[in-house]
Amino acid sequence: MKHILFLGLALSLTSIFPTDAKAQDRSRLVQCKLVVDGQEFIGSQCRFTPQGRDGSFMIMSGNGQYFAMVSIDQPGRATGFWNEEPYANHAHTGLGTLTQQDACWVNERASVCAW
Numbered sequence: 193m194k195h196i197l198f199l200g201l202a203l204s205l206t207s208i209f210p211t212d213a214k215a216q217d218r219s220r221l222v223q224c225k226l227v228v229d230g231q232e233f234i235g236s237q238c239r240f241t242p243q244g245r246d247g248s249f250m251i252m253s254g255n256g257q258y259f260a261m262v263s264i265d266q267p268g269r270a271t272g273f274w275n276e277e278p279y280a281n282h283a284h285t286g287l288g289t290l291t292q293q294d295a296c297w298v299n300e301r302a303s304v305c306a307w
Contacts (some may be wrong), residue, residue: 218242224251225296225305226260228274228287233258240306251306259283260304268292272304 224238252259272287290297295307
């Protein structure tokens with residue numbers, strides 16, 4: 193039973209966070225910006241990877257130091273996360289609820305942009 197639960201979790205995580213080969217196929221270089229608490233962490237070309245079919249996405253700096261995820265909750269509204277610690281491999285810090293403003297998803301604390 194534990195193996196079945198683990199397999200189910202692994203499959204669901206794979207659908208949310210595609211394997212490197214899948215992500216490489218769907219990702220592309222775009223201009224990005226990640227600002228958190230007034231500090232810019234990404235402000236140049238970065239890797240943009242769609243997540244699912246609802247408009248959710250991930251951006252990652254060219255050197256892999258920082259990344260952020262925007263998970264669409266409903267049109268114009270999303271939940272954001274980022275890795276906060278340089279080179280951490282999981283988005284463990286919440287950015288809160290974000291609203292869409294053109295190519296950016298923002299709130300009073302953060303901006304996650306890709307164009």
